[in-house]
Amino acid sequence: MEGPVCLIENTSAGELQVNQEALVILNSIRQPVVVVSIVGMYRTGKSYLMNRLAGKTTGFSLGSTVQSETKGIWMWCVPHPSRDDQTLVLLDTEGLGDVRKGDEKNDTWIFALAILLSSTLVYNSMRTIDHQALRSLHYVTELTNHIKVKSSMLGEVETTSDYAQFFPSFVWTVRDFTLDLQFDGTSITADEYLEKSLKIQSGNSPQMAYSNDISGCIQNFFLTRKCFVLNRPVSQSKLKVLDQLCNTDLDPGFVQQVTDFCSYIFNHSKEKTITGGAVVTGSMLGNLAVTYVDAIRSGTVPCLENGMAALSQMKNSAAVEESFALYKRLLGERVVLNPRTGAIGEEELSAIHDVCLQEALQLFKANSFKDEDERYQKDLIERIKEVYDGKCSENAELSRCLSLLQQLSGKLNHGSYLRPGGYVAYRLQLDSIVQLYRATPGKGVQADQVLDAFLKDQQENKRVIRMTEKVLAQRENLLREDRVLAERHRYQAEAEAAQRATRKMEQRLEELRACGVQMDQ
Known part of the structure; x- marks a missing residue:
């Protein structure tokens, strides 16, 4: 992502909704995600810290006026700087308490x-952790009214430990900190400063009770806590252009503190998980956002268990479809029922099915998510069984059709039709076979395909028989012409011989007359 986009926005009707553009981005992220969100009062510099986590000075809008810049929740997905197999998702939230x-x-x-x-x-807060800063975190006292761990507790009361096992780690950043980290004359760490500030105080005033309630919730809900105090980065006049300044323009102590903050986030923030320790990917995070926002829009309370159930349904349904498609593709590639070459053996078909089934189940198990009681796997196997049974039926039908045609076409002795008039006899016999085949019941859906393949195979025989008949007819015509010509030649020879005999006789008579022999008249 070149920059952040809105993940959850406020509509004109005052409702929350998930932005589809952000969902498309999240759905493309198949890696586990480390999700870091920042909250705090408006105009406290939250966006600046998020930009630094993104490795940028600009991105999330900083603003330079008393008006809150960020509306809803904005998202920026960047490669994790120290983990190649994870994506860092930064969530900058709308400032709290905007009047x-x-x-x-x-x-x-x-x-x-x-x-x-x-x-x-x-x-993120300003200057110090005091009663006022704690009161700004009063939202934690209402979390049990706005977040549920289980969809049904059967009358049981959810405890803080139920929430603590699912809540994120907690980091408190104190901006423009000017105090010395000392307590009773002894130097303390920022973490110790936080824990001392969260310690339950004695007193009976409503204000003290309120602060103690908030402190108790923070300690009980967020078991992992960390604190960073940050100097003012620049003078008041330069805060307006903070995003335009280089590190050399900033207070060196502030630069080191921000560097330490980023380093801690990169090295200690874990990937997002849900019930049962399942790791969340980008696409799963998008579905969680939709599930929780839909619950808020419907007037119900977002539930961690329902969120997991929604993810389970989404992931397992997709795994079933992908694995089912793989099985159908593999079976189609490995079992080719050719109407010409015939069916395959039942054992061979069963063996191919078993291999395709195992490959499909392997893919499903790799992509499934909390398939309780193997409900989705059973659905996948049932759908695969329907396809396999259908393939077995097609194979059996093909076998029956081929056997029937082989039986009927056994009378076709193609050599007997290689004679004059053989083509007509062949066509009559072929038409009779087709009529008998079509009249035989119980052939199944493969019948027409098998018949079409059979008739296509007969095309060459038909051509040879017809061509042979033509050649034989031509040869008979030639023989007949030869006989007529020979007869004509014989008559002509006999006539010529008679003419020669007549001329010879006449010549002899002439010779006799010349010798004075009187010939009888």
């Missing part, structure tokens, strides 16, 4: 979705 919105419910849902979708949740 121009006046919609507390929207803030609550944005916060809940950030938790549901991420593997690491970054909370």
Whole structure:
């Protein structure tokens, strides 16, 4: 992605909806995803940190006024800088507490979705962790009202531990921090500062009870916690152009702190998982977003168990279709029922089926996801069985049709038709075979194909018989002409011989007369 796109947007009607462009991007990501989301009050510099995680200075809009820039939840997918087999998905959320919105419910849902979708949740605040900063995180006290772990608890109450095992790790970043990290004169780490700030305080005031409630929720819901304090990066006048400045223009301490923050996120943020420890891919993350947003739009509470069920349905249905298509393709390639060459043996067909089935099941198991009771696998096997049974029926029908034609065509002694008038006799016999074949019941759907192949095979025999008949007819005509010509030659020779005898006799008479012999009149 060249830059971020909106993942979950606010409609004009005040509802949340998932952006289709973002879904297309997520569906193309087959790798496991590490999902880092950031939440916090508006105008606290959340987008700047997300841009740095993306390895950029620009991308998520920073803005330079009191108006909140980010609306809804924006997404930026980038290659993970240290894990080749994972994708880093950054989610920048709409700033909480924008007085121009006046919609507390929207803030609550944005916060809940950030938790549901991420593997690491970054909370960004300003200057110090105090009662005011804690009160800005009051959304955590309402999480059990807006997120459910199981679709049905059968009257049981969900505990914080039920939530903690599915919630993301928690990172608190404190911006423009100017205090010394010391406590009772001793230097402490930022993590120790966070834990001391979350410690339950004594006191009976409503304000103290409220802060303690928030602190308790953070400790109970987010078992893995981390804190970073960041100096002010530049002077107040340059904050407006922060995205245009190089590291050399920034406070060196701030640069190192941001570098440490990014390094921690890259090295310690785990891939997104769901119930049972199943790793989430980009396409699965998109389906989770749709499932949770649809629940919010319908007026129900997003449920982690329902999200897993939706993923299971999506992944397993797709695995069934892909594996079923593979089986049909393999069986079609390896079992060719040729109406000319005949059927194949039942054992051979069964052996080919077994190999194709195993390859299809292997693909299904590689792509399936939590197929409880092997329900989807059983559906796949049932669909494969229907195809195999159909192929067996086609094979049997083909065998019956070929046997019938072989029986009927046994009378076709092609050599007996190589004579004058043989073509007509051959055609009469062939037409009789076709009529008998068509009149025989129970041939099945392969009947016409087998007959067509048989008649095509007879074309050459038909041509030879017809050509032979023509050649024989031509030869008979030639013989007849030869006999007529020979007879004519015989008559002509006899006539010529008679003429010669007559002339010879006349010549002899003339000779006798010349000698004075009187010839009787």
